[in-house]
Amino acid sequence: MKRDMDLIRKILFKIEEEFPAGQLLLHCINIEGYDMETVADHCQLMYESGLINDYRPTRGGKGASVLFYSIGNLTNEGYDLLDKIREDTIWNNTKTTITEKGLPLVIDVIKDVSSTIISSMVEGVIKGVKP
Known part of the structure; x- marks a missing residue:
């Protein structure tokens, strides 16, 4: 199995959408286009990553x-990552930047690159605001 960061992002969205308030566990989520074993293995990776x-x-x-x-x-930590990569534009720019720079597509790099992209976007907004 290859780790699929797009699947991890989809799982983050699915958990946020479906997790019942006040419950301890969510059972067997379905992600279109993926078999249960692949989703389960990626959930294990997500658990190991915190x-x-x-x-x-x-x-x-x-x-x-x-x-x-x-x-x-x-x-x-999961909510923070999801909030950083929630927007498709930021997610796609993050993946493109990582690929172009030859960096590994791992969670820590995704966090760093997406944070940098967000910071540059905020800086552009701040520069565009006239006092």
Whole structure:
């Protein structure tokens, strides 16, 4: 399996949209175009990265694929990342910049590059405001 940052972004959106307030877990989210095992594996990566607060897979017999999984809500870190890459323009500029600079498409780099893009956008807005 290759890590798919577009899928991770889609999962962030899905959790934000579907997580029931006051609940501890969300069960087996569906992401169009992806099988359950791929989504589950990416949820595990997100848990390991601190983007979601829980991940509980249930597997079949020895060596079987995930049959069912539950995930926790987004962590503050998960919400922060989602807010940085929420807009398609920022997300696409982030990915383009990372690719053009030959940087790894990993969460820490995505956070840094998207923050830089946002900062430059804010700076442009501030410069355009006349006192």
